[in-house]
Amino acid sequence: MHEPDPSGVKTSAVILGAGVSGLSAALILLKRGYTVALLERGAVGGESSWAGGGILSPLLPWAYGEAVAALALRSMAGYADWVADIERHSGRDAEFWRCGMLALDVAAPDPALAWCAAHGMAAQRGYPQSVSLPAGLSARAPIWLPGVAQVRNPRLVAALRAAVVRHGGTIHEHCPATGVLAQGGRVTAVLTATGTLPADQVVLASGAWSGTGLAGLAAVPNIRPVRGQMLLFKLAPGVLETILYCDGLYLIPRRDGHVLAGSTLEDAGFDKSTDGATRLRLHADAAALLPALATIQPVQHWAGLRPGSPDNIPVIDRHPDFDNVFVNTGHYRYGVTMAPASAELLADLMEGRTPSLDPAPYRWQAALERGWHDA
Numbered sequence: 573m574h575e576p577d578p579s580g581v582k583t584s585a586v587i588l589g590a591g592v593s594g595l596s597a598a599l600i601l602l603k604r605g606y607t608v609a610l611l612e613r614g615a616v617g618g619e620s621s622w623a624g625g626g627i628l629s630p631l632l633p634w635a636y637g638e639a640v641a642a643l644a645l646r647s648m649a650g651y652a653d654w655v656a657d658i659e660r661h662s663g664r665d666a667e668f669w670r671c672g673m674l675a676l677d678v679a680a681p682d683p684a685l686a687w688c689a690a691h692g693m694a695a696q697r698g699y700p701q702s703v704s705l706p707a708g709l710s711a712r713a714p715i716w717l718p719g720v721a722q723v724r725n726p727r728l729v730a731a732l733r734a735a736v737v738r739h740g741g742t743i744h745e746h747c748p749a750t751g752v753l754a755q756g757g758r759v760t761a762v763l764t765a766t767g768t769l770p771a772d773q774v775v776l777a778s779g780a781w782s783g784t785g786l787a788g789l790a791a792v793p794n795i796r797p798v799r800g801q802m803l804l805f806k807l808a809p810g811v812l813e814t815i816l817y818c819d820g821l822y823l824i825p826r827r828d829g830h831v832l833a834g835s836t837l838e839d840a841g842f843d844k845s846t847d848g849a850t851r852l853r854l855h856a857d858a859a860a861l862l863p864a865l866a867t868i869q870p871v872q873h874w875a876g877l878r879p880g881s882p883d884n885i886p887v888i889d890r891h892p893d894f895d896n897v898f899v900n901t902g903h904y905r906y907g908v909t910m911a912p913a914s915a916e917l918l919a920d921l922m923e924g925r926t927p928s929l930d931p932a933p934y935r936w937q938a939a940l941e942r943g944w945h946d947a
């Protein structure tokens with residue numbers, strides 16, 4: 573258990589990676605009395621946490637296993653309060669919006685609704701008239717999930733960053749960790765190109781890169797980059813006011829009229845390039861759902877690298893080689909959704925507290941045993 577040190581010297585944690593996973597970990601550790609330094613290879617939140625969509629739910633929540641549901645639902649239940657606290661401390665708006673999600677062409681609606689009922693998730697067949705949507709959707713086996721919310725993820729990351737700094741955290745941007753120094757089963761310091769940072773505890777939260785390892789620190793098993801391409805459109809505010817999901821494609825409205833359309837799941841290594849054929853396909857699919865998109869061109873097209881993991885299950889555990897190294901990574905498609913509960917689980921494990929969630933599915937060993945289905 574992490575007790576305040578009577579000498580007044582706080583336990584220091586060095587966190588590798590300043591995406592949503594690293595920043596959320598930093599925030600909870602700062603609140604629990606640690607001193608925290610974050611090392612970020614590039615710009616804070618510049619990778620997957622920027623590139624994502626910010627939907628705060630698995631896309632078809634009933635389509636995943638209990639390990640995903642447990643972390644996602646715990647996060648979702650507390651998200652509004654979590655964001656409000658970050659906004660209060662940062663003075664920044666993360667644009668949390670409980671806009672609901674409409675899933676279309678749901679193949680087996682009865683089991684889906686039963687899953688929602690069993691997991692305390694509000695859901696109904698069809699959707700209320702008060703939800704303004706393009707014509708014709710009511711005939712497409714819709715399930716309406718009114719409790720689903722979103723954040724504008726780049727703004728969440730900016731707010732998290734400011735909150736971390738406000739709580740006394742230090743952020744070293746453009747400063748990749750290159751390796752670790754160890755003694756007697758413990759890491760004593762993290763190495764960077766410009767120096768050495770001593771650490772009582774180390775947290776690996778380096779997203780898709782956590783699958784590659786550092787000098788002296790073994791890679792997290794079965795993590796690999798999974799590229800996702802996204803399009804951004806600009807409509808007048810109010811044209812779309814809920815998330816639409818159909819057959820792998822989603823549309824996410826922002827309050828200012830921007831609409832995101834995504835995404836692809838591509839095995840392209842660390843290549844973040846985009847391509848014209850995907851742009852055309854995503855645009856056509858998006859316009860088929862929302863005809864207002866047919867006559868306008870996307871204002872932006874980008875790709876991000878998800879920290880892919882088998883079955884979407886992250887690894888939140890102690891590193892097997894060192895007593896004082898922990899990992900919080902591999903959240904694949906739902907790292908923004910799972911951020912608060914993942915950080916809580918991580919901090920509880922670091923302090924030897926009994927976690928609120930069963931930690932077993934997120935163990936390093938469980939990740940080793942899972943493996944990719946196609947591997």
Ligand SMILES: Cc1cc2nc3c(=O)[nH]c(=O)nc-3n(C[C@H](O)[C@H](O)[C@H](O)COP(=O)(O)OP(=O)(O)OC[C@H]3O[C@@H](n4cnc5c(N)ncnc54)[C@H](O)[C@@H]3O)c2cc1C
Nearest residue numbers: 589591592593613621624625626627749779800876907909
């Ligand atoms: C197209 C797309 C759509 C998505 N949509 C959603 C969604 O709607 N909802 C949802 O919940 N999730 C979504 N996601 C997934 C979500 O974005 C990720 O799961 C989440 O951002 C992972 O956060 P992270 O902090 O673990 O990784 P990242 O954001 O990638 O952060 C890891 C950081 O570690 C840094 N790093 C790497 N190596 C080192 C090193 N050696 N030293 C220091 N720093 C290092 C990287 O530069 C990076 O900034 C989406 C992702 C994509 C790509």
